[in-house]
Amino acid sequence: MNRTKDSSTSLRIAIQKSGRLTDKTIDLLEGIGIEFDNYKRNLIVKTRNFDVELLLLRDDDIPEYVQDGVCDLGFVGANETQETGADVTAIRDLGYGKCRLSLAAPKNGDIKKPEDFDGKKVATSYPNLTRKFFESRGIDIQIIEIAGAVEIAPQLEVADAIVDLVSSGGTLKANGLVELNTILESQTQLIRTNKELSPGKQQLIEKFLVRMDGHQQAAKSRYIMMNAPEASVEEIKKIIPSMKSPTVMPLAEKDMVAVHTVIPIEKFWTVMEELKAAGATDIVMLPIESMIM
Ligand SMILES: Nc1ncnc2c1ncn2[C@@H]1O[C@H](COP(=O)(O)OP(=O)(O)OP(=O)(O)O)[C@@H](O)[C@H]1O
Ligand SMILES: O=P(O)(O)OC[C@H]1O[C@H](OP(=O)(O)OP(=O)(O)O)[C@H](O)[C@@H]1O
Ligand SMILES: [Mg+2]
Numbered sequence: 001m002n003r004t005k006d007s008s009t010s011l012r013i014a015i016q017k018s019g020r021l022t023d024k025t026i027d028l029l030e031g032i033g034i035e036f037d038n039y040k041r042n043l044i045v046k047t048r049n050f051d052v053e054l055l056l057l058r059d060d061d062i063p064e065y066v067q068d069g070v071c072d073l074g075f076v077g078a079n080e081t082q083e084t085g086a087d088v089t090a091i092r093d094l095g096y097g098k099c100r101l102s103l104a105a106p107k108n109g110d111i112k113k114p115e116d117f118d119g120k121k122v123a124t125s126y127p128n129l130t131r132k133f134f135e136s137r138g139i140d141i142q143i144i145e146i147a148g149a150v151e152i153a154p155q156l157e158v159a160d161a162i163v164d165l166v167s168s169g170g171t172l173k174a175n176g177l178v179e180l181n182t183i184l185e186s187q188t189q190l191i192r193t194n195k196e197l198s199p200g201k202q203q204l205i206e207k208f209l210v211r212m213d214g215h216q217q218a219a220k221s222r223y224i225m226m227n228a229p230e231a232s233v234e235e236i237k238k239i240i241p242s243m244k245s246p247t248v249m250p251l252a253e254k255d256m257v258a259v260h261t262v263i264p265i266e267k268f269w270t271v272m273e274e275l276k277a278a279g280a281t282d283i284v285m286l287p288i289e290s291m292i293m
Contacts, residue, residue, distance in 0.1 A: 117160075
């Protein structure tokens with residue numbers, strides 16, 4: 001591992017300049033209270049209230065910038081990190097930009113499984129992952145490297161099949177292709193450099209992660225409030241899988257209470273019917289900005 005001492009304290013974070021990851025990454029940074037402007041016009045953006053600057057890059061370049069320590073952190077798809085083979089550590093999976101790198105071939109052709117690729121031309125923007133996949137299976141292919149619109153290569157007879165990113169499968173279908181095998185499942189990750197950082201930067205990363213984790217946890221949780229007869233509270237407590245014991249407050253109406261708690265979003269709809277059956281009324285669900293545990 002190539003380690004150099006780093007004495008600066010300002011964190012530098014790489015994000016995609018313009019593309020599928022940009023809006024969600026900007027929303028995430030703004031959601032953890034980092035303030036900046038003009039990210040559309042500048043390649044380096046200073047933030048106002050956190051010792052961080054943002055570098056706006058093409059997503060393909062992010063893993064290597066982080067590897068080399070030009071940036072300390074980066075927001076990028078696992079597909080790019082794996083393709084470049086960069087020496088970085090993925091420290092968080094962020095749950096957006098979900099897609100997979102897959103083999104696909106013409107619907108009515110004779111390529112149905114990886115072995116059928118032997119001796120064929122395969123168009124892809126992911127030559128390294130593609131080569132590794134086929135080499136490890138002893139299948140001999142010719143890679144045709146294409147930067148974009150890979151799905152049209154078979155129609156143009158530039159290639160027999162492709163390896164490309166798939167999400168809904170709509171692009172494959174529109175081009176008469178069928179998905180065969182998945183090479184890699186991908187999502188956006190926060191990666192960090194493996195170079196040694198100054199104690200100041202290390203502390204900044206920890207502060208940044210506390211905010212990020214609070215934001216991610218909050219995104220998965222909802223604050224719920226309901227009114228209920230006091231006599232139902234024990235039953236309601238059993239139904240609600242809350243992190244801590246719920247807040248129970250008396251209401252103006254005799255023998256009635258308000259119950260407040262936090263629940264995982266996916267539980268809300270399943271417990272709601274049970275809460276109503278237990279006597280809860282006026283159930284309100286609210287989003288949470290952040291949760292620092
Ligand atoms: N269909 C998809 N659904 C979900 N995520 C996707 C999809 N396609 C790509 N991604 C993810 O989004 C990332 C960025 O995709 P985008 O199409 O913006 O890349 P790009 O055209 O290579 O951009 P750049 O100009 O920055 O190089 C991909 O590397 C991948 O991680
Ligand atoms: O399965 P789907 O939901 O149809 O998504 C797959 C498509 O999305 C990506 O391209 P993108 O739209 O980002 O365009 P690009 O290749 O020009 O970057 C990817 O390269 C596929 O072409
Ligand atoms: Mg790119």
